[in-house]
Amino acid sequence: MKAESGEAYFERIDGRTFHLQHICSINQLSRDYVDGRMELVDIHRELLRVAKEQPKLALWKRLCWTACLSGSVMLIFGRVYQDVPAAMAAGIMAYLCYLFLSRALKVPFLAEYGSAFLGGAVGCLMYMLIGVHLNLIMMGAVIPLVPGIAITNAIRDMMARHYLSGLMGAIEAICIAGALGAGIACVSLPIVPGITFYEAFRGLVTGNNGAAAVVFLQVAYGAAGIACGMIIAEVLYRHTIRRILHHCAR
Incomplete structure (x- = not known):
């Protein structure tokens, strides 16, 4: 926000970056001003110089x-x-x-x-x-x-x-x-899911049947969980949510 002649307006900032070198430079300028080594005119000139600098790392x-x-x-x-x-x-x-x-x-x-x-x-x-x-x-x-x-x-x-x-x-x-x-x-x-089946297939090829069985069980448990969730959601919709919506429509 900037004030000139008793008026204030907001300026939109589209992009923001963080430069620790700018922060260190401004902190040093404030210390110099407090210690009396710089005047306000010098501070303003140095702030403009710091604002123009674009410290970039390779x-x-x-x-x-x-x-x-x-x-x-x-x-x-x-x-x-x-x-x-x-x-x-x-x-x-x-x-x-x-x-x-x-x-x-x-x-x-x-x-x-x-x-x-x-x-x-x-x-x-x-x-x-x-x-x-x-x-x-x-x-x-x-x-x-x-x-x-x-x-x-x-x-x-x-x-x-x-x-x-x-x-x-x-x-x-x-x-x-x-x-x-x-x-x-x-x-x-x-x-x-493709990686999961790849691990199961790799376990079967390498003879590690135990690892393949564990992967297939994980897939089965996941599929069963998704199916149970869909069934529960359908039951809730039919017996609860649909009735609530019907009463609200009345």
């Missing part, structure tokens, strides 16, 4: 940090070193897709959805090649895209009673998380 460095972040999830939760390269590859592909889609598309949250979808697909492929735990690989694929800073800032603003900015940040973070979850779900629905 792409290969960002990819290295993305790979480290995705791989560290495997060590924290599963301690399965075989899943580390699979999660790294999935995380790197998801991040590259996010960089491309965020520049090519102007639709909100579509870049997060597409990058999560591609990262999940690469994670499934790497799981079939060298992976052990599919869930952890999926987690490592999307962990670089999780809006951690936005969630932290939203919680801090809410605790500081800045409810408007905190609520806006929380809603944005929830939408981003929902887009990431939707991308992973769209990959998991068609691919995970």
Whole structure:
């Protein structure tokens, strides 16, 4: 919000980024002003200079940090070193897709959805090649895209009673998380059943009949659960929900 001549108006901000170097520079300017080393005119000039600066990290460095972040999830939760390269590859592909889609598309949250979808697909492929735990690989694929800073800032603003900015940040973070979850779900629905049957077939081929039987039992239990859920939903609709709707229509 900006005030000039007694009037106030709001300015729309389409995109937000977080630059810790900008924060450090502005904090140093405030310290210099408090200590009396700079005047307001100098502060204004330096703020304009900081605003024009665009600190950028080289792409290969960002990819290295993305790979480290995705791989560290495997060590924290599963301690399965075989899943580390699979999660790294999935995380790197998801991040590259996010960089491309965020520049090519102007639709909100579509870049997060597409990058999560591609990262999940690469994670499934790497799981079939060298992976052990599919869930952890999926987690490592999307962990670089999780809006951690936005969630932290939203919680801090809410605790500081800045409810408007905190609520806006929380809603944005929830939408981003929902887009990431939707991308992973769209990959998991068609691919995970195929991977399950692939594991059962591999168990039969390698002679591990026990593992194949366990997989088939899991599929049978899942199908039975879905069938029971559909039957219960149908019974509830016929005997409860339809009557309520009928009475409401009267």
